[in-house]
Amino acid sequence: MISNEDRVAASRAITRRTALRRVAAGAGITATTLWLNRLDLLAQDPAMHTHVAAAASAQAAAAPFTPKVLTRAQLESVATLAELIIPTTSTPGARAALVDRFVDNLMANAQPADKDRFLTGLAWIDTRSNALYSKPFTGATPEQQTELLTKLAADSGHAAEDAPGVPFFTAIKGMTIAGYYSTKIGLEQELGDDGQLFNPVFVGCTHPEHQI
Amino acid sequence: MQVIKSPKVYPVIVIGSGAAGGMAAWNLTQKGAQVLMLDAGDKFDRGKFWTHVRPWEARERRAKGEAPQQFFLDTKEQPYKVPEGKHFDLTRVWGLGGKTNVWGRVSLRLSEMDFKAAASDGWEIPWPISYADISPYYDKVEQLIGVCGGDDDSETLPGSKFLQPAPAPRCAERLMQKGAKSLGIDIVAGRRANMTKPTRGSPPCHYCGGCGAGCDTASFFCSADHLIPFAVKTGKLEIRPNAVAARVLVDDKGKARGVQYFDRKTGAEHEVLGKVVIVAASCVDSTRILLNSKSTAYPNGIGNSSDVIGRYLCEQIRLNAVGWMPALAGGPTRNDRGIGGEHIYLRRFNHKAPHKRDYLRGFGVQFWNTGASDTGAHNGSETIPGFGAALKTEIKRRHPAWVEIHPFGEALPYANNRITVGGAGEDRYGVPLMTISYEVGENERKMTEHMADTIEELAKASGVELVNYKRGALDRNGSAIHEHGTCRMGEDPKRSALNKFNQMHDVPNVFVVDGSSFASATEKNPTLTILSLSWRATDYLADQMKQGVL
Numbered sequence: 001m002i003s004n005e006d007r008v009a010a011s012r013a014i015t016r017r018t019a020l021r022r023v024a025a026g027a028g029i030t031a032t033t034l035w036l037n038r039l040d041l042l043a044q045d046p047a048m049h050t051h052v053a054a055a056a057s058a059q060a061a062a063a064p065f066t067p068k069v070l071t072r073a074q075l076e077s078v079a080t081l082a083e084l085i086i087p088t089t090s091t092p093g094a095r096a097a098l099v100d101r102f103v104d105n106l107m108a109n110a111q112p113a114d115k116d117r118f119l120t121g122l123a124w125i126d127t128r129s130n131a132l133y134s135k136p137f138t139g140a141t142p143e144q145q146t147e148l149l150t151k152l153a154a155d156s157g158h159a160a161e162d163a164p165g166v167p168f169f170t171a172i173k174g175m176t177i178a179g180y181y182s183t184k185i186g187l188e189q190e191l192g193d194d195g196q197l198f199n200p201v202f203v204g205c206t207h208p209e210h211q212i
Numbered sequence: 213m214q215v216i217k218s219p220k221v222y223p224v225i226v227i228g229s230g231a232a233g234g235m236a237a238w239n240l241t242q243k244g245a246q247v248l249m250l251d252a253g254d255k256f257d258r259g260k261f262w263t264h265v266r267p268w269e270a271r272e273r274r275a276k277g278e279a280p281q282q283f284f285l286d287t288k289e290q291p292y293k294v295p296e297g298k299h300f301d302l303t304r305v306w307g308l309g310g311k312t313n314v315w316g317r318v319s320l321r322l323s324e325m326d327f328k329a330a331a332s333d334g335w336e337i338p339w340p341i342s343y344a345d346i347s348p349y350y351d352k353v354e355q356l357i358g359v360c361g362g363d364d365d366s367e368t369l370p371g372s373k374f375l376q377p378a379p380a381p382r383c384a385e386r387l388m389q390k391g392a393k394s395l396g397i398d399i400v401a402g403r404r405a406n407m408t409k410p411t412r413g414s415p416p417c418h419y420c421g422g423c424g425a426g427c428d429t430a431s432f433f434c435s436a437d438h439l440i441p442f443a444v445k446t447g448k449l450e451i452r453p454n455a456v457a458a459r460v461l462v463d464d465k466g467k468a469r470g471v472q473y474f475d476r477k478t479g480a481e482h483e484v485l486g487k488v489v490i491v492a493a494s495c496v497d498s499t500r501i502l503l504n505s506k507s508t509a510y511p512n513g514i515g516n517s518s519d520v521i522g523r524y525l526c527e528q529i530r531l532n533a534v535g536w537m538p539a540l541a542g543g544p545t546r547n548d549r550g551i552g553g554e555h556i557y558l559r560r561f562n563h564k565a566p567h568k569r570d571y572l573r574g575f576g577v578q579f580w581n582t583g584a585s586d587t588g589a590h591n592g593s594e595t596i597p598g599f600g601a602a603l604k605t606e607i608k609r610r611h612p613a614w615v616e617i618h619p620f621g622e623a624l625p626y627a628n629n630r631i632t633v634g635g636a637g638e639d640r641y642g643v644p645l646m647t648i649s650y651e652v653g654e655n656e657r658k659m660t661e662h663m664a665d666t667i668e669e670l671a672k673a674s675g676v677e678l679v680n681y682k683r684g685a686l687d688r689n690g691s692a693i694h695e696h697g698t699c700r701m702g703e704d705p706k707r708s709a710l711n712k713f714n715q716m717h718d719v720p721n722v723f724v725v726d727g728s729s730f731a732s733a734t735e736k737n738p739t740l741t742i743l744s745l746s747w748r749a750t751d752y753l754a755d756q757m758k759q760g761v762l
């Protein structure tokens with residue numbers, strides 16, 4: 001009963017209903033095409049924040065993990081891409097935050113066509129890397145990896161050979177942001193959330209320059 | 213299958229347990245009346261509220277097979293049809309307290325301008341009541357449920373002496389207040405049913421911001437916490453859980469005699485008898501029940517000789533705009549959780565020069581997710597170009613600086629925006645499902661332009677850089693979750709279904725006390741008015757019962 005156009009509109013707008021239903025979820029992401037939007041909405045769904053070990057602790061990272069969708073090689077590609085997008089700086093990056101497992105779980109819950117497009121994108125990255133550097137993406141040097149992502153991240157002027165990878169990059173960037181910043185590492189260590197949920201008073205803004 | 217009946221006749225049957233039904237049951241039992249409440253679900257389990265569960269903890273718990281309390285009705289259980297080319301997203305909560313378990317809590321008084329809007333602009337019928345009729349009830353409701361707010365008072369948003377202290381605004385909220393002021397627009401303290409002082413046995417709000425998952429300390433108003441337990445304490449309230457009301461039953465004199473319902477667990481059909489039936493199942497479900505209550509006396513649904521029931525569905529229009537304030541970027545990450553929503557409200561201002569334009573009614577503006585998000589990077593972070601350390605630095609820099617601007621506008625009542633039954637199949641109990649046919653009109657489109665201009669002007673004046681902004685892209689129909697108008701009150705029985713006490717013109721022992729009774733939607737969140745109308749209607753009903761009229 002719902003037209004395709006409506007579905008597009010629905011996935012663009014973060015509706016109040018969606019907001020209500022993703023209370024505990026991470027960041028919202030908006031992208032430009034329908035399949036990306038569907039994956040974005042999925043990434044924000046609290047129900048999807050599952051089967052990813054807690055807080056990416058050393059213990060959790062060391063615990064045995066069996067991916068649901070991705071192969072070990074694909075998982076490593078995702079981890080590599082995610083770490084390039086949100087790298088280790090003075091705080092841990094996306095790899096330590098186990099964003100690869102977050103993406104694996106998203107794929108397990110994605111519509112089959114969306115999952116296929118994502119996996120096609122993942123395969124494309126290797127093909128393109130092979131063409132450019134004679135190595136699959138994870139085998140390329142960090143400089144080569146950065147060079148390839150820089151092509152995909154450009155606002156415009158993509159070479160025809162790079163165009164197929166652009167929506168894929170948008171997708172994995174959005175998932176990485178949603179996954180990373182909803183971990184303890186991302187939210188508390190990196191962004192500085194104080195984690196305080198029992199606050200006897202709400203202080204609010206005290207800056208003299210902000211007052212009316 | 214055999215119908216399960218009992219000879220017991222209840223003085224009053226209330227269908228629904230949310231704001232409308234909870235208030236009706238509370239008020240009537242305080243006054244000594246025996247009430248049977250039919251609730252379509254169970255009491256929600258506070259032990260399963262994930263109010264304080266951080267996103268990573270949620271992952272851990274879900275991995276172990278745990279899940280939080282599910283509040284929302286799965287549409288698959290009770291589907292509805294939408295005509296091709298239209299859309300309407302219906303959100304329902306079946307269970308004790310209904311939507312008040314997870315509501316947005318914004319509690320705004322309607323004004324005399326709202327009650328008299330149709331009388332002055334001629335669009336559809338005016339309300340049969342004035343502000344003076346309802347303001348004593350607003351006073352009482354605010355004291356009962358605990359609403360925080362400021363000391364402002366205007367012709368579009370009447371003030372109140374009964375508000376609890378408002379939480380201080382966040383930085384970005386202060387800056388938007390300043391920006392709005394330069395445009396000649398007032399942004400005042402928000403009003404929300406979060407208790408900022410201990411209220412009726414509940415501790416005050418602890419500013420965790422997790423209200424949408426249900427409050428673990430019952431520090432915001434929920435019918436299941438703040439009305440129903442007090443009604444139960446009187447010994448006068450009987451609650452029948454998992455009772456999905458299907459029809460109001462009618463006797464041969466055309467009066468209501470009870471309610472037919474189906475047990476949600478067993479599917480068994482039941483009939484309960486009552487002298488008075490109060491319909492309070494929320495706007496859309498109440499309408500479906502009324503339209504399905506067909507009889508020889510009421511071939512198109514009980515109390516529907518006017519043919520207004522189901523028509524004039526109004527659902528507010530909304531825009532979303534996300535942006536960030538460069539002036540706040542790079543600052544420290546503050547604990548911006550607060551009362552789980554904005555602490556400010558931009559009240560309607562378009563009623564006079566220089567803001568007045570060529571359309572009817574008005575809009576107000578609410579603000580979500582201001583400041584540092586406590587669940588992840590803010591929606592919009594993905595629009596920051598590039599990747600790597602620079603992206604990470606910029607996401608952190610903007611983290612304290614995000615704002616969301618959300619105008620809510622009144623949708624006019626139109627006869628063809630309607631709920632119908634028949635032709636949409638049947639539910640699991642064999643009861644006809646409904647079709648919701650809804651679209652916005654020219655007035656709403658003009659208002660949308662003004663709402664978009666306001667977003668853009670406010671953003672400019674207060675230093676907000678909008679991201680992903682699509683001018684005038686209305687949210688999905690239904691997403692305000694403020695349905696009104698499909699069983700409206702009015703003076704004229706030919707143009708309305710209910711009188712000024714929410715009593716059916718056609719059937720004096722049926723009252724409809726939820727949002728369906730509104731004659732217009734206004735731009736304001738409806739719950740405070742639903743509570744007030746339900747209290748007022750049941751005061752009247754109790755008097756009628758005492759006099760032996762009902």
